[in-house]
Amino acid sequence: MNLTAIIWKEDDLFVAKCAELGVASQGKTEKEALNNLKEAVELYLEDTPARAIIKPEIKKFKVAV
Secondary structure, three states, rough: OOOEEEEEEEOEEEEEEOOOOOOEEEEEOOOHHHHEEEEHHHHHHHHOOHOOOOOOEEEEOOOOH
């Protein structure tokens, strides 16, 4: 399962959102925001039977402002 992470900066935090699932998280750095998003997506998919077979892979996409 390939998922897309959209990352942007809001004030002093980075926000990361999974485009396909609508799950979002944040962090002080891009890396922290992406890691937090990965964890949030895993928790979101935890109850999905396919979750036991497929581990999501998140690719990042930056929004330039």
